[in-house]
Every structure is written in structure tokens, then in C-alpha cells.
Amino acid sequence: MIGRDAELAAMLGAVRHAPSAVFVEGRAGVGKTRLVAEFAADAARAGDARVVVGACQPLSEPFPYGVLLDCLSQCGDQLHDPGPVTGALRAHLPELADRLPPAPGALGDPEAERHRVFRAVRDLIRCLGPTILVLEDLHWADDETRRVLRFVMGNPPSGLSIVVTYRREDLPTGAPLGHAFHTPHGVTGVDLVLRPFGAVDVRAMVDAVVGAAVTTERFAEAVLAETAGIPFVVEETVRALCDPVRAVCTEEDVPQRILARIDVPVRVADGIREQVGVLPDAARSIAEAAAVLGVPETADVLGAMVGIATTEHLITLVKSGVFVEAAVNRFGFPHNIARRAVYASLPNPRRRQLHERAVAVLSGLDHAPLARLAAHARAAGMKAAWLRYTELAAEAAEETKDVLTAVELLSEVLADPELSSADTNRLAGKLCGYALTGLPGGALTARVEGLLADPRLAPDVRGEVHLWFGLLLQRETGELDRGAEEITRAIDLLGDQPERTARGMAAMAGPYLGTASIAEHRASLDRVEGFADQLPTQALRTALLATTLGGRLIVGDPSAWDRIDRLPSVSDVHNPDEIHHLARAHCNLADACSWIGHYSRAREFLRNGITLAEQVAATYVVGTAEATEVRLDWLSGQWTGLEQRIDRLIGTYANLLLTTDLYLTRGWLAAARGEWLQAEKAFRAAAGSQPTAQVFPVGVSATGGIAGMLLSRGETAAAEEHVERGVAVLRNKGAWVWSGDILPQAVDCYLAAGRVDAARLLVTETTAGLAGVDAPLAYAALTACRARLAAATGDREEAGVLYRKAIDVHRELGLPYRAIQLAEQAETEAPTDAAALDALAQSYDSLGATVDAARCRHRIRSIGVATPSPRGRRGYGSELSPREQDVARLLAGGHTNREIAQALFLSRRTVEEYVVKVRRKLNASSRRDIRL
Structure with missing residues (x-):
């Protein structure tokens, strides 16, 4: 049993204090029967009283005393000394006739006869001893049953407890016993109302149905929205899934779509149709209109749909439980499965008629619901209206940053084989434009890919689709080569569109993707920039520079700083397209600065980029900026709350290439805190499964991170394997500008393995590779490596000078963690100073670098000095130290x-x-x- 522990405890507590009366109210399917079954089993196990269960039946004319007689007929073996009045029941209970006294003579007065029967029932129950009488579905009982129960509980036998369940909406009067029942003095009374489940209980129930704890939170929330949390509907809905175990745990599809594809469960549909079938004609018409409208609506809209005044009929619908008031003056079905059941019962001509009416009614509202109008027009076969409302709805969705909805709307229209070629080409271009401004993902990218199979596309539009598809693939993890192939096809088809061709070539020239050398990328950037003067508008020129300037800066090209002046100023752009491209340019420049070591400039570019991107809802651009900002906060020692931010952003931008950057920072943070399992997992996710799927310099830095972690654990051989892979990438790509996050680890690793010559060669190669390159971080790392080499070869004086220089440079760059690590390394090369080590430990603690602080304290202990601690150290009691x-x-x-x-x-x-x-x-x- 799920989610009813409190109610069960209340019921068991009540019957332990007999006499008692427990009333359990709840709508159909909410779990009353399941609860009382659990209660009956627990009460029977306790053995304090006999449990007798009976259920009323949905008959047009209920049998007099039907459920009570069913229960009493089971109790012949328990009768003890039945009094004379119980003989009045001999004719009603032939099963007990041999145990009951003779029937008394007729009184001739029906009311007196009835009173005698009531007394007989109470006395017969008294003869049973301690008894728990469970009566289900009392809303279907006859009036005589209600009256006799009220009579018995007015002065109940001392050992009697009754438990009744009922639906308030189906009671012939407003109370389960016919009139308001006030529990007499000395009788324990409990009134329970069973509510539908919330998300937590729905998730637990879905797990119980499929037999495994695998349901995702997202799927549980979708089931809750579809079923309103009514347990019976939840169970039947999950059982209707084709592959329940796979469906409830999938992360690859939208749960709402999975649920929309199932047929309405038969038992649920039968119950709903029975409820609606007994309604008056006018109320049933309103229910049918609501089923077509799809969402709760106002009384005015429902009235306009059916052409009648609705107040009286809405009261009928709410009282019967067919409708609920979902919000103030908005009425609809209690859950979507109920709506779908009614909709499925409508003949096609009736559906089409109501959809046409919905278009007429909804289009007249002050704020017309465009997406709903598009859906109704489509269902009504109104092709022109469908196209018009779809375009308007897509534009509205894009304005609210709901890009996926915009793409889905246009995709449905484009799938219509009767759509003209002109409309197809126009809408295909719109769809791609929407897709590129949002967050790519499996469903969205698949929609763009699907356009390529449409024979109606003109060659130039097909080339544009290839271009956008390639760009989307480049933003998704592991699709770099395929994205490049699509962009190449686009360039071949876009020969007469220089602006599109330049956009494709710029994407291909990006130095952080693929295995081409930095020299090749710089040559490609030169060729792409040759197109800039041919572009007719400032927006197009800005779009090109957004890619090329970041590309130049991230490879350390000093000329990039002068070229940045070609960008318009933030205050001079007003066109949304230009604002979008300028936002991208600033965020790309911020990212480049963050990799090569210009951290203060990175912050400036980032502020401008985010401000611009938020103006035009450029969601993907904001995502790249947030990933860069997280890495900058790590580098600058702002670690508080960083883990939670990273996890949130990884969830938001799942399956996008920018998450590799987030995983890198997550790995750095976990390694510094000793969370090696999480660190290794994060570093591997950042590095990519293969070189062609790797984002540079993220992959190189991740390799350095995992090597440094392994080295700190004394696993030199394993660290060396990672170092060799990372260094090979630097050599093959000529990317020494990105060596800052692997060079120190590589030199430390070589020295730990006794490979001084390899360390010296790497320093020499890096020095040559950085000639003429703008790379403050790489130069700082190179200075630190020279200090390590000098110390390893016995030149302590030179090592001291170089360490001091390296520490100062890292502090000037704003890299406190690396500066503290260098200070610790320098301390290692000198006689050990406990006070200095304690200061370093405290500096590490202030950052949150658990492993490094522990290492310093261990070194203090190893030289026989007690770890300093402040006087009056607090006690932590029940809190964790x-x-x-x-x-x-x-x-x-x-x-x-x-x-x-x-x-x-x-x-x-x-x-x-x-x-x-x-x-x-x-x-x-x-x-x-x-x-x-």
C-alpha cells in the first residue's frame, strides 16, 4: 500500500477504542477499497475483534438492509445467547434461522415492525461480541440500511466498530447515514477524506506496478498531470503502456508523448462513460464540448460552445464528479484520461463540428490561444486557418523562449503533403531559425534533419537546412564529424549566398573542434574573414566575426585584439539579429580569454554577452556563458555553491557539447575535495570518448586533471598514460597555447617517474610553441615547470627565484588555488616550516580544497609537530565537525x-x-x- 500510512494508523487506533465509527470518504478510484483491505487484514491479525466485510452494489433498486444482512449472515458461529427480539430477523436471515429465537407475532403497525427490526439488528450485533463491521460503498445502500446504522450507532454495543466508505458525490443526501451523524459521547469517531496522490506517492506507485524502483521524477510528474494522482487511474494507465519498465525510466522521450500514445484504459473509460451517460442531455453536451476544448474553460466559453446557459448544468456536472472547478470559474474533467475517454466516445462528425465551433469561439477571445486554435483548425479540416494560426503560435512560442514548441508546431504543418512548395520552403527556413536560437536536443535536431527528406525543398533552402543541421550537430556531444559533413554539403549548395557560405566556413574553421592543426585553423580563419567585406549588412558581418574573433583569440593570435574593434559597440545595436550575434561574439571572446589566461577581460566580455543574449532570449548563448562563468569562478577560488550550480546547469543543458566544460569544472572541484570517483567520471565525460569527439581545450585540460589526481594518489604509471595522451594532442595539433592545464601535471609526472629528460624536452617544446603567442596561463605554467625542473636537478637557488616568480604571476592572474599549490611545492623544496604549512592548510580550507589541506596537516604531523588549533575549540555536539x-x-x-x-x-x-x-x-x- 502506498501513501496511506497515516489513515491506516488512524483507523486501527479508532477500533482499539470501541465502540467507534470510522467514515472514509473519497472519489472513485482514490483507493478506499485498497485501504480498508489493508485495514481489515491488520485488524484481523491483531485478533481483538472479528472483522466482517460487506459491500453495497450499484443496483437501480437496492435491497432493503442488503449489505447488513450479507454481513450478519456470515456470523452464525459467533452468536452467543441472542435475545428474543432477534427472532424478528429469522425471515431475513435463513442461514441463522436455527440459531435465532422464534419470530414474534406481527404488530400490524409498519413503523413498530421497523423499530423491532432495528432493535433486532442491534441485539444481534451485541451477541457477536467484539466486532468490526466494514461496509464499502455506502452511497449505493438503501435508505433503510442508513437508518438502522444511525439507530445502532446512537447507542452501540460496547464491542462494536463500524467502518464505512463512500463517495460524497454519489450520496442521495448530503451525509453517509442519510442525515448528519454526531458521534455520541463515549463513541470514538474518525472522519477521513482520501485525497489523490502527490508526485512522490505517484512515483512510488508506478514503481510498485512495474515491479522495480526505476521511475524517473519527470515521468512520475507526467503521470500525475495525466491522472490527477487518482491511484486506480495511475495503475491502469501504467499497465496500458506497451513496455512499462522501459517507458517509466527513459530519458530519451518526453513522458507526455509516451502517455499520449496509449489508448485510454478500458476499465477507466467504462467508468467515465457510465458517469457521463446518465447525465441530462444538456449537461452531457457541455461535457462533450469540454472534452474537445482540451483544457478547463470558463462558463462563458462552455456556454458559447453549446449555445445554452450553463450555470445549472455545471452544478450538475460538479456534483456528479464528472467536472471539477480547476480554477476560479474554470471547469473541466478531474484528469486528462477522463477527458480523453469522453473525446474517444464522440462520433467523428460530432468531433469535427465541435472543433469548428471551438475555432469560432476561441478566436473571439481578447487573448486568443493561438496554439489551441491551430490544433482545433487542423482537427476541423480547416487547412488555411491551421497554417495561419500555426505560424502565429510559433512566433509567440519563440518570443517566450519555448523554441521546442515553435519547432513542433511548424513540423506538424510541414508534414502535410498538401502544403504548397512556397509555404514549405518559407516555413522550413523559419523552423531552422527557431531551432538555432534554442537549446538543441534529440527531438529538436531530429526535426531539422527530417526536413532534408522533403522533396519540395528548393536547392538553396536545402543547403540552408544542411547548414543549420550541421551547426546543431556541432553543439551536441559526439557528432562533430557528422556536423562537419553536413556543413560541407551546405557550402556546396550555397554558392550564391555568401553570407550562409561564410557562416558554414567559419564553423568549420573553429579551432576547438576536430583534429586539424592550429596552423590550418588560422589559415581557414584568414579565408573566412575575406568574406566579411562581401556581406551586405552589419548583422551578417557581426555573425561572421562572432565565430572568427573567438577562434583567433583562443589560439593566442595577438592580432585578435585589434580585430575586435571591428565589432559594433553594445550601445549601437538595436536589431534583434545583430544583438544576438553580438552577444555570441562577446560570449565567445569571454570563453577564449578564460582559456588563455585573460580572466579580467573574460569577465567584461561575459557581462556584456549575457546582457545582450537575455535581451533576445538567445538561450544557447546564455548556456555557453554560464559554463564559462562557472569555470572562471573555479579558477578565481569562488567555490561556494559551485557544485550545485554545475549540477543544475548540466541538467538544463543535457546532451549539449557545452556540458563538457561543466564536467571539467566538476572534475576539478571533486578532485580537490577527495571525491575521486566523481572526479574520474566527470573528467572522462569532459574528455570525450574519442579524439574526434573531443572539444579542445576542454579535453586536454580534463586529461591533465585526471593525471594530477592519479599522481596525488601515488599512481604514477596510470597518470603517465593520461599525460602521454594529452601531450600527444598538444604536439599533433600544435596547441601549446592550451598547455596551461596539463603542462604542470606532465612535468610532475615525468619527474616522479624519473624521466627528467622527458620533462626538459616538454618544457623546451612548449617554449618554442609559445613564441609569438598570447597565452598568459601557458607562460605562467611554463615558469612553474622551470622551477620544478631546477629543484629536481639540484639548483635550489634558481628554483626559489622561479617559484617566487611563478607564485606572483599566478596571483596576478587571479588563480589563488594554483598559487597556493606552488607555494606548497616551494615549501617542499626548503626546510619544513610547521607554521608555514599550517598557514597553507588554512588557505586551502578557505577555498574548500580538502585533500590539499589534509596533506599539509599530515606533513606537520610527520615532522612531530602537533597540528595547531585555536584555543577554546568549540564542541560540535550532534552536529558534524x-x-x-x-x-x-x-x-x-x-x-x-x-x-x-x-x-x-x-x-x-x-x-x-x-x-x-x-x-x-x-x-x-x-x-x-x-x-x-
Whole structure:
């Protein structure tokens, strides 16, 4: 049983204090029967009273006393000393005739006879001893049953508890016992109203139906929206899925679409149609109109649909449970499955008639619902109106940043084989334009790809579709080569459109994708920029520069700074297209600056880019900016709340190439905190599955990150393998400008392996490769590597000078974490100073670099100095201490005691003690139950 623990406890508590009366109210399908079945089983196991269950039936003329007689007929073995009055029931209970006294003589007064029967029922129940009488669906009972129950509970036998279930909307009067029943003194009374489930319980129920805890939160929310959380409808809906286990856990499709494809479950449909079938004609017509309208509507709209006044009929519909008032003066079905059941029951001519009427009514509203009008026009066969409303609805959706809806709307029209070639080509261009401004994803990109199979496309439009499709693929992980192929096809088809050709060539020239060398990319950028003067508008020139300027800067081309002056100023752009391209230019420049080491300039470009992008709802541009901002915050030591931001952004931009940047920062953060499992997973996601799918310099930096993590754990051989792969990329691509995040790790790794010559060669190659290149980060890293080489070869004086220089340069760049690490390395080369190490540990702590701080404290302990601690150190009581928080975080991440000991430089025994404390303070029965 899901979600009814409190109600079950209340019922069991009531019957333990007999006499008692429990009333359970709830609409059809809400789970009353399931609850009382669980209750009856638990009460029977307790053994304090006999449990007798009966159910009323939906008969047009209920049998007098029907459910009570059914229950009493089961109890012959329990009768003890029935009184004389019980003989009045002999004719009603032939099963008990041999145990009951003789029937008394007739009184001749029907009211007196009825009173005697009532007394007989109460006395017979008394003879049963402690009894729990469960009566289901009391709304279908006859009036005599209600009266006798009211009579019995007015002065009940001491051991009696009654439990009744009912639907208020189906009661012939307003109360389950016919009139308001006030629990007498000495009788325990409980009134329960079963509500539909919320998202958590719906998810648990779906898991129970499929037999595995695999339901995604998104799917559960979709089921809740479709079924209103009514358990019976939830169960039947899930059972109607073709492949329930696969459907409920998929991340590849929109749950609403999966649910829309199933037929309305038969048992649900039968119940809904029965409810609607007994309605008066006018009320039924309103229900049919609401089924076609699709969403709850006002009384005025419903009235206009059927041409009658609706107030009286809406009251009937709400009282019967067919309708609910979903919002103030908006009426509709309690859940979408109910609406679909009524819609499916309509003959096609009736549906078409109502859809036509919906177009007429909705188009006259002050704020016409364009997407709904398009759907109604299509269903009514009104082709011209469908096309008109679809275009208007797509434009409105794009203005509200709902790009997927805009694309879906146009896709439906483009799928119509009767659409003219002129309309097809015009709408195809619109669809691609919408797609490129939003967030690409499987469904959206597939829509653009589907256009390529349309024979109505003109060659120039087909080339444009190839171009947009290629650009979308380049934004999605793992599709780089395929994207390049599509762009190449586009360039071949767009020979007479220089602006489109330039856009395609610019995308191909991007140095951060593919395996071509930096020299080749610079030559390509030169060729693309030759088109700039041929472009007729400033917007098109800005679009071209948005790609080429970032491309030049990210490879360290010093001329990029002068070329940036070709961009219009932020205050001079007003056209939405130009604002969009200028936003892209600023965000691309911010990204380039963040990679080569111009961090303050990166922040300036980022501020302008985000402001511009938000003006025109350029969602993808904002996404790239947010990824860059996260990395800048990591580099500058602003780590508070960074993990949560990264996780949120990865969820928002799932399946897009920009997530590799987010995974890189996630890996850096996890490695600094000793979360090695998460760090390795994140670094691998950032690096890509293969070189052709890699984003440079993200992949190179991720390789450096995982190598540094392995080296810190003493796994030199494994680190060396990653270093060799990363260095090979730098050599093959000539990308020494991006060496800042792998060069220090590579040199440390070579020195740890005793390969001094390899370290020296790499420093020499990097020095030559950086000649004439604008790359502050790479130069800073090169200085640090020279310091390490000098120390490794015994030149301590030179090492000291170079370390001080490297530390100063990193501080000037705004890289506090790397500066502290260099200060620690410099300290390692000198006589150990406990005070200096403690200062370093505190600096690491201020950032959140758990592993580094623990390493410094371990070094202090290893030289026999007690770890300094401030006087009056606070006690943490039931709260976790900072070290316990570190242990808890690593436990929650799935680390073993050995891995925790290694990360925090503690003994296994000490870690075991911490684990016990953490479990006790978090009330966790096992380490697997620890959640932060």
C-alpha cells in the first residue's frame, strides 16, 4: 500500500477504542477499497475483534438492509445467547434461522415492525461480541440500511466498530447515514477524506506496478498531470503502456508523448462513460464540448460552445464528479484520461463540428490561444486557418523562449503533403531559425534533419537546412564529424549566398573542434574573414566575426585584439539579429580569454554577452556563458555553491557539447575535495570518448586533471598514460597555447617517474610553441615547470627565484588555488616550516580544497609537530565537525574507508571512528544510507 500510512494508523487506533465509527470518504478510484483491505487484514491479525466485510452494489433498486444482512449472515458461529427480539430477523436471515429465537407475532403497525427490526439488528450485533463491521460503498445502500446504522450507532454495543466508505458525490443526501451523524459521547469517531496522490506517492506507485524502483521524477510528474494522482487511474494507465519498465525510466522521450500514445484504459473509460451517460442531455453536451476544448474553460466559453446557459448544468456536472472547478470559474474533467475517454466516445462528425465551433469561439477571445486554435483548425479540416494560426503560435512560442514548441508546431504543418512548395520552403527556413536560437536536443535536431527528406525543398533552402543541421550537430556531444559533413554539403549548395557560405566556413574553421592543426585553423580563419567585406549588412558581418574573433583569440593570435574593434559597440545595436550575434561574439571572446589566461577581460566580455543574449532570449548563448562563468569562478577560488550550480546547469543543458566544460569544472572541484570517483567520471565525460569527439581545450585540460589526481594518489604509471595522451594532442595539433592545464601535471609526472629528460624536452617544446603567442596561463605554467625542473636537478637557488616568480604571476592572474599549490611545492623544496604549512592548510580550507589541506596537516604531523588549533575549540555536539563533514561527503559518494583514509591522510582506524560518529549523528543505519 502506498501513501496511506497515516489513515491506516488512524483507523486501527479508532477500533482499539470501541465502540467507534470510522467514515472514509473519497472519489472513485482514490483507493478506499485498497485501504480498508489493508485495514481489515491488520485488524484481523491483531485478533481483538472479528472483522466482517460487506459491500453495497450499484443496483437501480437496492435491497432493503442488503449489505447488513450479507454481513450478519456470515456470523452464525459467533452468536452467543441472542435475545428474543432477534427472532424478528429469522425471515431475513435463513442461514441463522436455527440459531435465532422464534419470530414474534406481527404488530400490524409498519413503523413498530421497523423499530423491532432495528432493535433486532442491534441485539444481534451485541451477541457477536467484539466486532468490526466494514461496509464499502455506502452511497449505493438503501435508505433503510442508513437508518438502522444511525439507530445502532446512537447507542452501540460496547464491542462494536463500524467502518464505512463512500463517495460524497454519489450520496442521495448530503451525509453517509442519510442525515448528519454526531458521534455520541463515549463513541470514538474518525472522519477521513482520501485525497489523490502527490508526485512522490505517484512515483512510488508506478514503481510498485512495474515491479522495480526505476521511475524517473519527470515521468512520475507526467503521470500525475495525466491522472490527477487518482491511484486506480495511475495503475491502469501504467499497465496500458506497451513496455512499462522501459517507458517509466527513459530519458530519451518526453513522458507526455509516451502517455499520449496509449489508448485510454478500458476499465477507466467504462467508468467515465457510465458517469457521463446518465447525465441530462444538456449537461452531457457541455461535457462533450469540454472534452474537445482540451483544457478547463470558463462558463462563458462552455456556454458559447453549446449555445445554452450553463450555470445549472455545471452544478450538475460538479456534483456528479464528472467536472471539477480547476480554477476560479474554470471547469473541466478531474484528469486528462477522463477527458480523453469522453473525446474517444464522440462520433467523428460530432468531433469535427465541435472543433469548428471551438475555432469560432476561441478566436473571439481578447487573448486568443493561438496554439489551441491551430490544433482545433487542423482537427476541423480547416487547412488555411491551421497554417495561419500555426505560424502565429510559433512566433509567440519563440518570443517566450519555448523554441521546442515553435519547432513542433511548424513540423506538424510541414508534414502535410498538401502544403504548397512556397509555404514549405518559407516555413522550413523559419523552423531552422527557431531551432538555432534554442537549446538543441534529440527531438529538436531530429526535426531539422527530417526536413532534408522533403522533396519540395528548393536547392538553396536545402543547403540552408544542411547548414543549420550541421551547426546543431556541432553543439551536441559526439557528432562533430557528422556536423562537419553536413556543413560541407551546405557550402556546396550555397554558392550564391555568401553570407550562409561564410557562416558554414567559419564553423568549420573553429579551432576547438576536430583534429586539424592550429596552423590550418588560422589559415581557414584568414579565408573566412575575406568574406566579411562581401556581406551586405552589419548583422551578417557581426555573425561572421562572432565565430572568427573567438577562434583567433583562443589560439593566442595577438592580432585578435585589434580585430575586435571591428565589432559594433553594445550601445549601437538595436536589431534583434545583430544583438544576438553580438552577444555570441562577446560570449565567445569571454570563453577564449578564460582559456588563455585573460580572466579580467573574460569577465567584461561575459557581462556584456549575457546582457545582450537575455535581451533576445538567445538561450544557447546564455548556456555557453554560464559554463564559462562557472569555470572562471573555479579558477578565481569562488567555490561556494559551485557544485550545485554545475549540477543544475548540466541538467538544463543535457546532451549539449557545452556540458563538457561543466564536467571539467566538476572534475576539478571533486578532485580537490577527495571525491575521486566523481572526479574520474566527470573528467572522462569532459574528455570525450574519442579524439574526434573531443572539444579542445576542454579535453586536454580534463586529461591533465585526471593525471594530477592519479599522481596525488601515488599512481604514477596510470597518470603517465593520461599525460602521454594529452601531450600527444598538444604536439599533433600544435596547441601549446592550451598547455596551461596539463603542462604542470606532465612535468610532475615525468619527474616522479624519473624521466627528467622527458620533462626538459616538454618544457623546451612548449617554449618554442609559445613564441609569438598570447597565452598568459601557458607562460605562467611554463615558469612553474622551470622551477620544478631546477629543484629536481639540484639548483635550489634558481628554483626559489622561479617559484617566487611563478607564485606572483599566478596571483596576478587571479588563480589563488594554483598559487597556493606552488607555494606548497616551494615549501617542499626548503626546510619544513610547521607554521608555514599550517598557514597553507588554512588557505586551502578557505577555498574548500580538502585533500590539499589534509596533506599539509599530515606533513606537520610527520615532522612531530602537533597540528595547531585555536584555543577554546568549540564542541560540535550532534552536529558534524568539519572533518566529519569531509568523511560524510566521501561516504555519500561511495568511497571505501581505505579511499577516505588516502584522501584525508588519516589512518584506517581513525576513519573507522569517524564513520561511526557520522552514522550516529546522521541516524544512518548503514553507510549506504548516508545522504547529504
